[in-house]
Amino acid sequence: MTDEGSAPVPARLKVVLIDHSADPGGGQLGLLRYLRDVTDFDVSVILLTGGALVGQIRALGHRVTVIDDESQFSFSRAPRFSARLAGVVRRESPDVIVANSLYSTITMAFARLPRNITRIYYSRVSMETLRGIKRVIAMRLLFRQFDGFLANSEWTASCIPRRLARRPVRVAYPISGVDETSSAGRVAPSGTGEELVIASLSRPDRWKGTDILIEAVAQLEPIIRGRAVRLEIYGGTFFSDPVFVTEVERLARESPVPVSFRGHVDDVDSVLDRIDVMVLSTRFPEPFGQVVVQGLAHGAVVVVPDQGGPLEVVTDGVNGLTFSSGRPEALRDVLDEVLRSPEKMSALTGNGKGVTTAFGDHRLRLMFEASVREIHEAVSQTQSRPHRRR
Numbered sequence: 001m002t003d004e005g006s007a008p009v010p011a012r013l014k015v016v017l018i019d020h021s022a023d024p025g026g027g028q029l030g031l032l033r034y035l036r037d038v039t040d041f042d043v044s045v046i047l048l049t050g051g052a053l054v055g056q057i058r059a060l061g062h063r064v065t066v067i068d069d070e071s072q073f074s075f076s077r078a079p080r081f082s083a084r085l086a087g088v089v090r091r092e093s094p095d096v097i098v099a100n101s102l103y104s105t106i107t108m109a110f111a112r113l114p115r116n117i118t119r120i121y122y123s124r125v126s127m128e129t130l131r132g133i134k135r136v137i138a139m140r141l142l143f144r145q146f147d148g149f150l151a152n153s154e155w156t157a158s159c160i161p162r163r164l165a166r167r168p169v170r171v172a173y174p175i176s177g178v179d180e181t182s183s184a185g186r187v188a189p190s191g192t193g194e195e196l197v198i199a200s201l202s203r204p205d206r207w208k209g210t211d212i213l214i215e216a217v218a219q220l221e222p223i224i225r226g227r228a229v230r231l232e233i234y235g236g237t238f239f240s241d242p243v244f245v246t247e248v249e250r251l252a253r254e255s256p257v258p259v260s261f262r263g264h265v266d267d268v269d270s271v272l273d274r275i276d277v278m279v280l281s282t283r284f285p286e287p288f289g290q291v292v293v294q295g296l297a298h299g300a301v302v303v304v305p306d307q308g309g310p311l312e313v314v315t316d317g318v319n320g321l322t323f324s325s326g327r328p329e330a331l332r333d334v335l336d337e338v339l340r341s342p343e344k345m346s347a348l349t350g351n352g353k354g355v356t357t358a359f360g361d362h363r364l365r366l367m368f369e370a371s372v373r374e375i376h377e378a379v380s381q382t383q384s385r386p387h388r389r390r
Contacts, residue, residue: 013373015041016094018085020073020103022051022066026174026290027101027124029053033175033361035060040369044092048081048107049073063092073103082110089113096376098122098150105142118376122150122172124287126159139164148375150368153288153309168378170371173312175364176290177269178297180356185273186299191345196229198335199275199300201268201291202282203235204261209281209305209326210248216281216331218255224339229257234271236264272298276345277335280304283326289313293359296320296352301345303334313359319351 019028032053035043044063047054049072058064065088067081085107089097096118099105105121113119121143130138139161148168151157157169187193198217202208210233217231233252237245252259265271268291272278278295280286285308292310295302296319304310305325314320321338324330338344357363 013041013096013376014092014094015043015096015098015372016046016089016092017043017098017100018046018048018104018108019100020048020107021101022047022049022053022057024052027122029177030174030290031100032056033177034365034368035062037362037365038062038369039365040373044094046085046088046092048085048104075106078103078106079110081107082112086111086113089117096120096372098372099146102142105145109141109145118148118379119146120148120150120372120375121146122152123156123160124152124174126156126285126287127161127164128159129284147379150371150375153312155285155309155312156287168375170374172368172371173359173364174288174290175361175368176293176297176359177361178293178356179360179362182269182294182297182356183299183353185269187274189346190276190299190301190349191339191342193274193276194227196224196227196277196339197232197275198229198277198279199232199234199271200279200281201234201271201295202280204233204237204240204245204248206241206244207283209283211244211251212283212326212328212331213279213281214248214251214255214259215328216335217257217259218251219329219332220257220336220339222257224336225342229339231255231257231259232262232271232275233259234262234265234268237261268294269298272300275300277301277303277338279331279335280310281331282308284308285325286310292320293355296355297359299349299353301338301348302352303331303338313355318348319354320348 035057045057047066050066050069067084098120099108100122143164149160150170150172152174154171157171200213204210220229222229272294278300280289280292282305288309292302292304292313302320304314304322306322307325316322321334323334
């Protein structure tokens with residue numbers, strides 16, 4: 001009941017979030033961060049397979065169903081998971097389903113789900129990168145089942161094909177785990193320590209441009225402003241091409257500037273608190289890049305390519321730096337200039353910490369919920385459910 005003249009309070013939506021895995025990837029970590037402070041929805045989670053994050057999600061008090069806790073997700077298992085998925089969805093009886101990963105859309109496509117549920121796909125990849133038979137399957141089977149789309153950046157939204165973009169599309173930036181206190185743990189202001197540490201927090205991979213970064217750093221002088229320069233590369237190689245890993249390890253050995261591979265790290269914050277420069281060197285456009293927000297919030301100088309979603313966060317020369325994508329010599333020039341100027345490093349990092357105003361966790365939780373609600377309301381108002389076309 002509301003007071004006369006006051007706006008009605010929106011009904012609390014029942015939302016099911018579906019992911020193919022609880023292993024700690026970017027999408028799954030963003031999901032976990034959202035679940036830590038749900039504000040407006042009655043949320044439950046369905047995971048097609050298990051992983052390290054299951055316990056953490058359950059500890060937050062949310063309803064969690066794991067379809068198969070014993071195996072890893074694969075395309076061949078998707079149809080087998082579908083009947084169990086449909087049963088759980090019917091039991092939850094949600095207003096909205098949000099598919100949190102591309103793989104989860106595969107099982108959804110085979111599942112006989114109630115037609116009166118708004119289906120939303122949260123896209124974290126460019127649909128333009130799909131080629132050949134993968135594109136045919138995605139466009140004709142996977143994506144057509146959805147009533148609307150969330151995109152993790154304006155750039156990702158721009159990559160949704162026109163025939164799908166006729167459906168409601170909203171941007172919901174990923175929740176990256178930052179707030180105004182993120183820089184409190186910084187060991188020393190960027191560029192003032194005994195060494196100048198450059199870091200990548202992307203797993204060694206060709207599309208991540210690990211070779212581009214190593215080649216750029218190898219062209220720097222090993223000592224700048226009396227400080228030794230070194231490069232640290234974080235990220236496991238389990239999903240990496242072993243031939244490429246061998247190639248970048250050779251490049252690292254040949255580099256005059258020391259390069260070390262640090263593997264997977266759970267405590268990313270402790271790395272960001274002590275490095276001087278964080279580089280995103282992707283060969284192709286990065287849809288968003290949570291690590292860009294994290295690096296800025298923790299007071300590191302952030303360098304990104306001049307394309308893709310990171311440009312919605314980084315303004316060149318103001319709160320970070322950009323370089324011509326795919327060109328090691330361009331990245332070298334940007335790194336060399338900033339490492340030689342402690343004044344520039346101080347100005348960039350001072351401005352960079354302001355990223356938490358636009359991309360802080362609380363703001364983005366509200367953005368996610370508002371976007372889901374807007375899509376649901378648009379679908380409810382414009383489509384007659386008995387005649388909906390998937």
